[in-house]
Amino acid sequence: MTAQLIDGRARAEHLKADVAREVKQLTADGIGCGLATVIVGEDYRAAAYEGRLARIAAELGLPHRRLVLPATTTQTDLLAQVRLLNDDPSVTGILVLRPLPAHISEAEVFRSLSPMKDIEAVHPENAGLLALGTPRYVPSTAASVFHVLDEWLDSVGEDRPAFYHRSLVVVVGRSNNVGKPAVSLAYERGAAVESVDEWASRTGRLGWHTRRADVLIVAAGVPGLIRSEHVRAGAVVLDVGINPMRDSNTGAVRMVGDVDTEDVLPRARAVTPVPGGIGPVTDVWLLRNTVTAARNAAQAQPSSVSAEKEWSRP
Numbered sequence: 595m596t597a598q599l600i601d602g603r604a605r606a607e608h609l610k611a612d613v614a615r616e617v618k619q620l621t622a623d624g625i626g627c628g629l630a631t632v633i634v635g636e637d638y639r640a641a642a643y644e645g646r647l648a649r650i651a652a653e654l655g656l657p658h659r660r661l662v663l664p665a666t667t668t669q670t671d672l673l674a675q676v677r678l679l680n681d682d683p684s685v686t687g688i689l690v691l692r693p694l695p696a697h698i699s700e701a702e703v704f705r706s707l708s709p710m711k712d713i714e715a716v717h718p719e720n721a722g723l724l725a726l727g728t729p730r731y732v733p734s735t736a737a738s739v740f741h742v743l744d745e746w747l748d749s750v751g752e753d754r755p756a757f758y759h760r761s762l763v764v765v766v767g768r769s770n771n772v773g774k775p776a777v778s779l780a781y782e783r784g785a786a787v788e789s790v791d792e793w794a795s796r797t798g799r800l801g802w803h804t805r806r807a808d809v810l811i812v813a814a815g816v817p818g819l820i821r822s823e824h825v826r827a828g829a830v831v832l833d834v835g836i837n838p839m840r841d842s843n844t845g846a847v848r849m850v851g852d853v854d855t856e857d858v859l860p861r862a863r864a865v866t867p868v869p870g871g872i873g874p875v876t877d878v879w880l881l882r883n884t885v886t887a888a889r890n891a892a893q894a895q896p897s898s899v900s901a902e903k904e905w906s907r908p
């Protein structure tokens with residue numbers, strides 16, 4: 595068997611057309627929408643993601659404001675900046691990029707976000723709603739993993755509920771941003787779920803877990819962690835990892851996943867590549883959540899949400 599490579603870019607384009615329609619409808623309804631992204635310090639992955647969001651937001655005509663703060667920013671200053679964004683009615687969605695510098699508590703910053711503007715569902719209220727199966731916002735990376743999987747199941751004629759009910763989903767990596775939300779979404783679909791972290795690797799049990807997976811979701815941030823010996827024949831493998839690798843000869847940086855795709859292809863049923871798999875869908879989903887947040891804001895306070903002049907409207 596040679597696995598099917600799932601085309602995330604094509605999925606992202608479909609989704610982008612939906613979001614473009616939603617943005618037009620917002621404008622027609624006179625509802626303002628504004629995404630604010632916050633980066634503290636320098637990180638290649640965060641900068642790459644933010645750059646992609648900026649480009650697609652411009653393409654969709656969705657106002658975007660960037661806040662780039664130095665790595666020396668104190669937690670107090672960052673919390674003050676978040677407060678300003680919370681209080682600004684022209685900002686309807688806020689994304690604080692990870693990683694934050696080590697001297698800043700990510701949990702404190704996420705807790706300081708206005709829950710209605712927390713488009714990644716990292717505030718405890720939104721994370722709780724997600725865990726209870728009643729999300730306000732579905733975090734974009736996990737949402738993209740299951741969007742890609744659901745659509746792929748449709749494309750091969752699998753009945754979604756039947757597939758999930760008979761499947762074991764194993765999630766490698768359990769960050770609050772990616773791994774844990776993915777577990778919640780797998781629960782919601784009625785799958786059996788297993789979650790492993792770095793201890794599974796350290797204790798030599800990673801393969802024992804992953805080889806039982808019908809669906810293997812990998813979000814560890816370790817290039818090439820998963821090889822064919824970790825994969826059950828006929829499994830569906832979703833590679834979330836985005837890891838910058840510098841070519842020692844040319845100096846060029848390219849992104850690689852957590853899965854050794856070439857090695858896994860002959861064994862799996864379907865695999866998402868990196869680049870071109872989950873990543874492009876994540877970008878669009880985040881903007882989709884931004885649109886949802888604008889609608890939520892308008893419903894909460896109909897008169898206060900209108901686009902302001904300071905926005906760079908593309």
Ligand SMILES: NC(=O)C1=CN([C@@H]2O[C@H](COP(=O)(O)OP(=O)(O)OC[C@H]3O[C@@H](n4cnc5c(N)ncnc54)[C@H](OP(=O)(O)O)[C@@H]3O)[C@@H](O)[C@H]2O)C=CC1
Pocket residue numbers: 639692735766767768769770771772773790791792793794795800813814815816819833834835836837872873874876877
């Ligand atoms: N494609 C996309 O759209 C996105 C991709 N990413 C990428 O996904 C990856 C994960 O991101 P994120 O969740 O934020 O990362 P974090 O570093 O926050 O979390 C990584 C998780 O993986 C676990 N882990 C680390 N090493 C191993 C190992 N050897 N074996 C098993 N588990 C391991 C960690 O375990 P422990 O808890 O024990 O430390 C932790 O739970 C990164 O490459 C990131 O760039 C992130 C967001 C979006």
Ligand SMILES: Nc1nc(=O)c2c([nH]1)NC[C@@H]1CN(c3ccc(C(=O)N[C@@H](CCC(=O)O)C(=O)O)cc3)C=[N+]21
Pocket residue numbers: 639640642643646689690691692693714735771836848849868869870871872873874875876877
């Ligand atoms: N709070 C927070 N949330 C995040 O979701 C988050 C974050 N911080 N910090 C950084 C990581 C990284 N990340 C990416 C998502 C998509 C692509 C993406 O679309 N990549 C393309 C292009 C890759 C390339 O440049 O070759 C692809 O996979 O095809 C990249 C990177 C989100 N992250």
